[in-house]
Amino acid sequence: MSTTTATATELPEALKPWHPWLEWFGLEIAAELGALIQRMQPLLGRFQGQTRGGQPEPDGLDDLRRRGRYERLLSTEWLLADELPDEFLRRAASSEHLFLAPRPRSREAEKGIVAIFDAGPLQLGASRLGQLALWILLARRAALSGGALRWGVLQLPGQLHDAHDARQLKALMKSRNFVVGDAGQGEAWREALAELPHPPGESWLIGAAPVEPPMAERWTSHRIRLCRAVQGDVLEVSLSGRDALRHAQLPLPSVKAAVPLLKGEFAQAAPATVHQRHRGRISLQRPPLISSQGTHVAVQLLDEPGVVVFPVASLAQRKAGKPRYQRWGDRLEPLTAMFAGKRLGALLGFERSMYFWQVQGLGNFVAPEPEVFRAPPGLGVWLPSVWLHSAQKQCVCVIDRDGRLVAWEALRNSTPSLEPGPPKLVDQRVVGMLQWADGGLVYATIRSKQLVLCYLGVEVSPSTVLTVCAGADDTVVLFGGGTQWRRGIGSCAVRTYSTTSGNETWRVYEPTPLATTAGMRHVEASRAWTSFELNIHRGVALVHDTKKARFVMLSLSPERTALVLHAKDASPEVIYVAPERIEKISVCPNTGLAVMLTVHKKVIFYVVPERSLRAVLHGEGASDANA
Numbered sequence: 289m290s291t292t293t294a295t296a297t298e299l300p301e302a303l304k305p306w307h308p309w310l311e312w313f314g315l316e317i318a319a320e321l322g323a324l325i326q327r328m329q330p331l332l333g334r335f336q337g338q339t340r341g342g343q344p345e346p347d348g349l350d351d352l353r354r355r356g357r358y359e360r361l362l363s364t365e366w367l368l369a370d371e372l373p374d375e376f377l378r379r380a381a382s383s384e385h386l387f388l389a390p391r392p393r394s395r396e397a398e399k400g401i402v403a404i405f406d407a408g409p410l411q412l413g414a415s416r417l418g419q420l421a422l423w424i425l426l427a428r429r430a431a432l433s434g435g436a437l438r439w440g441v442l443q444l445p446g447q448l449h450d451a452h453d454a455r456q457l458k459a460l461m462k463s464r465n466f467v468v469g470d471a472g473q474g475e476a477w478r479e480a481l482a483e484l485p486h487p488p489g490e491s492w493l494i495g496a497a498p499v500e501p502p503m504a505e506r507w508t509s510h511r512i513r514l515c516r517a518v519q520g521d522v523l524e525v526s527l528s529g530r531d532a533l534r535h536a537q538l539p540l541p542s543v544k545a546a547v548p549l550l551k552g553e554f555a556q557a558a559p560a561t562v563h564q565r566h567r568g569r570i571s572l573q574r575p576p577l578i579s580s581q582g583t584h585v586a587v588q589l590l591d592e593p594g595v596v597v598f599p600v601a602s603l604a605q606r607k608a609g610k611p612r613y614q615r616w617g618d619r620l621e622p623l624t625a626m627f628a629g630k631r632l633g634a635l636l637g638f639e640r641s642m643y644f645w646q647v648q649g650l651g652n653f654v655a656p657e658p659e660v661f662r663a664p665p666g667l668g669v670w671l672p673s674v675w676l677h678s679a680q681k682q683c684v685c686v687i688d689r690d691g692r693l694v695a696w697e698a699l700r701n702s703t704p705s706l707e708p709g710p711p712k713l714v715d716q717r718v719v720g721m722l723q724w725a726d727g728g729l730v731y732a733t734i735r736s737k738q739l740v741l742c743y744l745g746v747e748v749s750p751s752t753v754l755t756v757c758a759g760a761d762d763t764v765v766l767f768g769g770g771t772q773w774r775r776g777i778g779s780c781a782v783r784t785y786s787t788t789s790g791n792e793t794w795r796v797y798e799p800t801p802l803a804t805t806a807g808m809r810h811v812e813a814s815r816a817w818t819s820f821e822l823n824i825h826r827g828v829a830l831v832h833d834t835k836k837a838r839f840v841m842l843s844l845s846p847e848r849t850a851l852v853l854h855a856k857d858a859s860p861e862v863i864y865v866a867p868e869r870i871e872k873i874s875v876c877p878n879t880g881l882a883v884m885l886t887v888h889k890k891v892i893f894y895v896v897p898e899r900s901l902r903a904v905l906h907g908e909g910a911s912d913a914n915a
Contacts, residue, residue: 299318299319299322299865300319300322300865302322302326303318303319303322303325303326305428306322306325306424306428308428309424309427309428309457310322310424312453312454312457313549314548314899315862315863315864315865316544316545316861316862316863317541317545317548317549319862319865320541320542320545321417321420321421321424321541321545321549323539323541324417324418324421324523324538324539324540324541325421325424325425327536327538327539328418328421328422328425328525328536328538329425331525331527331534331536332425332426332429332527333529333532333534335429335432335433335489335490336489336490336509336529352386352387352388352389353386353387353389354383354384354385354386354387355383355387356387356388356389357387358387360387360388360389360390361385361386361387361388362385362386362387362388364386365379365385365386398435398486398487398488398489399430399433399434399435399489400430400435400436400437400438400486400488400489401426401429401430401433401435401436401437401438401488401489401490401491401492402437402438402439402440402448402481402488402490402491402492403422403423403426403437403438403439403440403491403492403494404439404440404441404442404477404491404492404493404494404508405419405423405439405440405441405442405460405463405494405495406441406442406443406469406493406494406495406496407441407442407443407463407464407465407495408442408443408465408466408467408468408469408495408496409465409466409468410468410469410495410496410515411495411496411514412464413516413550414514414515414516414521414523414540415495415496415514415515415516415523416461416550417523417540417541417546417549417550418514418523418525418538419460419494419495419514420457420460420461420549422492422494422512423437423439423451423457423460424457426439426451426492427451430451433489435489436450436451437450437451438450438451438488439451439456439460440477441463441465442469442473442474442477442493442495443465443467443469443473444463444465445473445476445477445480446476446477446480457552458552461549461550461551461552462552469495469496474493474507475507477507478507481507490509490510491507491508491509491510492508492509492510492511492512493508493510493511493512494512494514495512495513495514496513496514496515509529510527510528510529511527511528511529512525512526512527513525513526516540517537521539521540522537522538522539522540523537523538523539523540524536524537525537525538562901562902562903562904563903563904563906564608564903564904564905564906565905565906565907566596566598566611566905566906566907567907567908568587568589568596568611568613568907568908569589569590569591569889569907569908570587570588570589570590570596570885570889570891570907571587571588571589571590572871572872572885572887572889573588573668574588574622574668574669574670574872575669575670575872575873575874575885576872576873576874576883576884576885576891577595577625577626577627577632577670577874578627578874578875578876578881578883579627579629579630579876580627580674580723580724580726580770580876580878581876581878581879582600582876582878582879582880582881583599583600583630584597584598584599584600584627584630584632585597585598585600585881585883585891585893586598586625586627586632587885587891588622589613589615592615593615593616593617593618593620593622594613594614594615594616595613595614595625595632596611596612596613596614596907597611597612597613597614597630597632598611598891598893598903598905599611599630600881600893600902600903601902601903608903614632614646616634616636616645617636617638619638620636620637620638620643620645621636621637621638621665621666622634622635622636622637622670623635623636623637623642623663623665623667623670623671624663624670624671624672624673624686625670625673626673626674626675626684627675628675628677628682628726629726631646632646633645633646633647633675633684634646634647635663635671635673635684635686637655637663637665640654640655641653641654641655642654642655642663644684644696647675647682647684647698648682648698648700649682649698649699649700650684650696650698656710656711660694660710660711660713661686661688661692661694661710661711662688662689662690662692663686663688663689664689667689671686671687671688671689672686672687672721673685673686673687674721674723674729676723676726676727676728676729676744676745676746677700677726677727677746678700678726678727678746678747679700680699680700681697681698681699681700681746681747682697682698682699682700682746683695683696683697683698683746684696685714685721685729685744686711687718687721690716691716691717691718691719692713692715692716692718693713693714693715693716693718693721693731693733694711694712694713694714695711695712695714696711696712697712714744714750715731715733715742715750716733717733717734717735717761718731718732718733719732719733719734719739719759719763719764719765720732720764720765720766720767720780721767722767722770722773722778722877722878723770724770724773724774724778724878725770725774727745727746727747728743728744728745728746728748729743729744729745730742730743730744730753730767730773730778731744732756732765732767732780734759734760734761734763737758737759737760738755738756738757738758738759739755739756739757739758739759739763739765739782740752740753740754740755740756740759741753741754741755741756741780754777754816756780756782756797756817757782757795759782763782763783764782764783764786765780765781765782765783766780766781766783766794766827766829766830766877767779767780767830767877768780768781768829768830768831768832768839768877769799769830769832769839769877769878770877770878770879771832771878772799772832776799777799777816777817778799779796779797779798779799779817779830779832779839780796780797780830781794781795781796781797781827781830781839781841782794782795782797783827784821790825790826790846791823791824791825792823792824792825792826792827793821793822793823794821794822794824794827794841795819795820795821796819796820796821796822796830796839796841796856797816797817797818797819798817798818798819798820798838798839799816799817800815800816800817800818802815802816820856822841822854822856824841824843824852824854824860825843825844825845825846825852826843826844826846827841827842827843827854828842828843828844828873828875829841829842829875829877829880829882830842830877831875831877831880831896831897832880832897833853833855833880833896833897834880834897835897835898836855838855838856840853840854840855840896841853841854841855842854842875842882842896844870844873845862847869848869848870848871849865849866849868849869849870850862850864850865850866851863851864851866851882851894851896853896863894863896863899864882864894864899864901866884866886866892867886867890868886868887868888868890869886869887870884870885870886870887871885871886871887872884872885873885875896879895879897880895880896880897880898881893881894881895881896881902882894882895882896889907890904890905890906891903891904891905891907892904892905893905
């Protein structure tokens with residue numbers, strides 16, 4: 289369940305009218321509660337505030353009339369009385385006198401709403417969920433009419449509360465009472481409302497009791513009865529008002545959403561600094577690039593050759609650092625980019641040359657032949673790459689378009705070589721790679737139709753470690769859990785089936801406790817993992833869900849608007865709904881940081897294990913629609 293609130297950027301368009309109230313809840317809860325609110329809204333009808341009593345005050349003159357009070361008789365008529373008294377009397381008897389008719393000031397309807405909720409034992413469970421939805425509906429109804437909602441509990445006559453924030457709504461959910469409402473309490477509320485200095489425009493009684501008298505004798509303008517249907521997860525709602533009697537059966541929220549709602553457990557608000565601006569115009573050509581520890585993110589710029597690097601703020605930080613703009617030459621084509629800590633490097637191409645940019649010890653060189661290293665320009669993705677480094681040495685590892693893992697090596701803090709020469713071939717038919725430490729990585733390769741895992745370190749030659757399963761040329765492997773790989777064996781997911789429509793089958797391999805502690809070289813394959821299969825749509829990452837100590841697959845919804853979690857023996861969980869279509873996405877397998885580029889060029893940071901929206905970055909040219 290999401291622990292951050294549902295922001296306006298995340299809610300569906302149909303629920304935006306209730307955003308000021310739904311933002312008090314997590315995204316999943318807001319979606320389910322919003323569905324109940326949306327279905328209940330038509331029952332309420334239009335606002336019908338009662339007009340204020342007393343003699344209406346005049347507001348200027350309206351017209352001339354034949355009847356009226358003689359203090360409003362026209363002055364010309366009084367002149368006639370002085371000059372021709374008989375004519376004056378005749379005209380009076382014939383109703384021919386003219387009187388001034390004042391225009392009465394229009395009576396303004398009272399705008400406030402008072403709602404009295406039955407908190408007794410007959411309103412527990414499903415009925416309380418209906419009360420919660422009605423509290424939000426009436427709060428918005430009062431706001432639209434220019435007034436405010438005040439509410440009370442039937443069993444506590446005379447005590448009215450405001451409805452300004454989530455604390456008051458929590459108070460309603462916690463105001464349980466074991467006294468059944470009766471007519472005596474209703475009469476006490478009638479007297480209390482009659483003594484208010486400004487009577488409410490509408491008064492509502494919500495609950496199972498008491499039984500009210502006929503409409504002409506009621507003390508409320510509206511009466512709603514709530515009860516759970518005999519069969520199914522359905523709420524029966526009956527409304528009787530001044531001019532209508534309405535009835536509906538509405539589906540209830542799921543148990544997963546209902547339990548925290550009934551307990552009054554609302555989500556924590558997202559930081560006020562979640563929305564930030566920067567001056568760059570980003571490109572949607574390539575996905576974001578994330579450092580191995582999830583501390584920095586690079587996004588390609590649109591109008592100039594280079595990237596903007598965003599530091600990622602932790603939960604403890606109030607505000608992230610300023611973005612850095614890094615540019616290379618105008619005619620250079622980026623082939624891949626990689627981080628070493630917070631330092632960004634890249635491999636650039638120009639005609640028949642290649643150039644290492646900001647990588648110590650490596651410089652310009654003639655492009656290798658395609659049978660050695662194939663990296664055609666203009667790709668829509670970065671070539672997978674890793675920048676390993678130790679105190680003395682560094683190594684840039686790249687997987688080319690033919691699946692070859694190659695490496696360029698150099699000493700740290702050395703003068704760039706003018707001709708590094710062709711790269712060293714590390715392995716072929718490589719289908720996945722993860723940097724689990726500054727100086728080490730694990731990769732998957734196909735050998736003799738078997739999927740094999742290997743270690744590679746900046747100071748260590750590649751070594752075969754473990755055979756996972758059968759493998760084919762179209763096999764795709766995702767790694768997860770950098771911490772586990774440091775101690776021994778982490779997790780990996782192997783795609784075993786896919787369709788052009790995006791439906792996929794993944795087998796997830798979780799490390800056993802023995803493998804986690806003993807290390808890869810000391811565990812047999814049969815004892816290294818337990819595995820399970822997941823059928824999902826467009827899997828994008830394997831993430832360690834630290835809160836529940838499990839590995840989960842992250843996927844995009846078919847509409848590319850939501851992040852969905854898939855776990856063993858669990859239903860898919862929508863953890864984040866983007867404000868618009870997600871065009872590109874990258875996920876850090878070590879930390880679970882997901883970075884999304886949306887169709888209107890927003891950059892969104894979301895931490896999957898924490899269910900935390902970390903930042904929404906708006907640059908030049910980014911649309912603020914639905915922000």
